[in-house]
Amino acid sequence: MASDLHRSNRTVIALHENPEWWAPFQVAFDAEGVDVEQWLLTGEGELDLDSVPPEAVFWSRMSASAPSRGHALGKEQARGVLAWLESHGRTVVNGRGVLELEMSKVAQHAALRAAGIDVPRTVAVLGGPQRLVAAAERVGAPFVTKHDQGGKGLGVRLYGSVEELADTAAELDPPANGVWLVQEYVAPAEPFVTRVEIVGGEHLYSVRVSTEQGFELCPADACAAPGAAPLFALREGYTPPQLGAYQQFLRRNGIDVVGLEFVETADGRLVTYDVNTNTNYNPDVEAVAPRSGPRAIARLLAARAG
Ligand SMILES: Nc1ncnc2c1ncn2[C@@H]1O[C@H](COP(=O)(O)OP(=O)(O)OP(=O)(O)O)[C@@H](O)[C@H]1O
Ligand SMILES: [Mg+2]
CATH class of the missing domain: 3.30.1490.20 (ATP-grasp fold, A domain)
Structure with missing residues (x-):
């Protein structure tokens, strides 16, 4: 983990395990003039528990899909690092409790339901x-x-x-x-689901995600099939009716960065089935969106560091 030279408590340290997803965030931090370092938690390394964490603001974007990249133990490593950071009183955006939600759809379901949000049986x-x-x-x-x-x-x-x-x-x-x-199975009235991107409690935009090509969809550029029709499109001017319930759910669970996914049914249900706390932003949507996800995160972290 990098040297203490030039680090100040305005520095942001991002905890994650997938360098392929990092580039848009680096661009955003640079544009906002925020110093950022990365700690890669791929499930290998050591943590001296006598050491004191740097004076920085931390952001966890650990992903549930880490095992698909050979990083199954990243979750355990992150649990330890986050416990250590929080024990020293460091500010962590999407901290330890959020990691537990990221890693378990059972935990997500229970927390969503407790906030009065419709969830699938x-x-x-x-x-x-x-x-x-x-x-x-x-x-x-x-x-x-x-x-x-x-x-x-x-x-x-x-x-x-x-x-x-x-x-x-x-x-x-x-x-x-x-x-x-x-x-x-919650059948969508039309063949799409909606992904609601929220940072610091603020709705940035919602994305329409086609379900016509199956379930294995990922908003990051790396997952887009070459030449395929766009699967992700901005829902321009759209505000989800359940936004207030979402914001309450996020406050109760200390979640600052999130993409929430829901289905609209023919009989008018809005059913939420996924909480993505390591959210990736689709580049085509970002190009036309009113606000940028990575830029909003960089600003949020700068404010927390301030
Ligand atoms: N209960 C459901 N009813 C209808 N469709 C569903 C349901 N659960 C999942 N899907 C479809 O499968 C897709 C993937 O499911 P889900 O989001 O739960 O998995 P995931 O592994 O967390 O995916 P991602 O990381 O891409 O968000 C959804 O976007 C949706 O299109
Ligand atoms: Mg999903």
């Missing part, structure tokens, strides 16, 4: 295929299976019947933390 399952089938019987078809520790839509599958799951459950990839979700 969900049963969490620890165990093998037979338990999944029993859970699917309780939820009823159609349903999806997904991993408690998600990311990039990996492992999200749609089933039209319990029999379909019973026939194929043994082939499913196991979840990173062993926990499955069997969840009501």
Whole structure:
């Protein structure tokens, strides 16, 4: 971890594990004139617990999808580092409690519901295929299976019947933390979901994400298939009706940087199923959006450091 030279408490230190997602944030911090350093928590290294953290403001953007990059232990490393930082009273944006939410869709579901937000009927399952089938019987078809520790839509599958799951459950990839979700499939009235980008409690913009090409969607540039039709589009001038409930949920859970995803159903439900606290911003949307996600984060961190 970098030297203490030239560091001041106006410095921001970003904790993450994926350098491929970093470039737009560096550009934003540079544009805002904010010094930023990166600590890469890929699941390897050491932490001397007699040491004192630098006088800086910290920002965690650890991602649930870290195991897909060979960084399964990054979560454990981040838990330790965040506990150490917080024990020394350092300001951490999207701190330790937020990491626990990022890493568990069960925790997200419970926190969303506690804030009065509509969520899909969900049963969490620890165990093998037979338990999944029993859970699917309780939820009823159609349903999806997904991993408690998600990311990039990996492992999200749609089933039209319990029999379909019973026939194929043994082939499913196991979840990173062993926990499955069997969840009501919430059919969108039109083939898209909405991702609501919020920084420091402020709604930056909402993004329409097409569901026509399946579930494995990621807003970062690296995930866009070359030549494919745009999957992400700005919902211009749109304010989600449940924004007030979202802002209350974020305050209660100490979340400053987030992309919340919901489905609008034909019968008027607005059902929220995902909380992304390491949010990536789609470059095509950023190019036309009224405000920039990375710039808003850089400004928020500068204000917290001030
Ligand atoms: N209960 C559901 N009903 C209908 N569609 C769903 C449901 N859950 C997930 N999906 C679809 O699958 C996609 C991926 O699901 P989800 O966001 O839960 O996974 P994820 O791994 O966290 O993905 P990401 O990291 O890309 O946000 C969603 O964007 C949505 O299109
Ligand atoms: Mg999602």
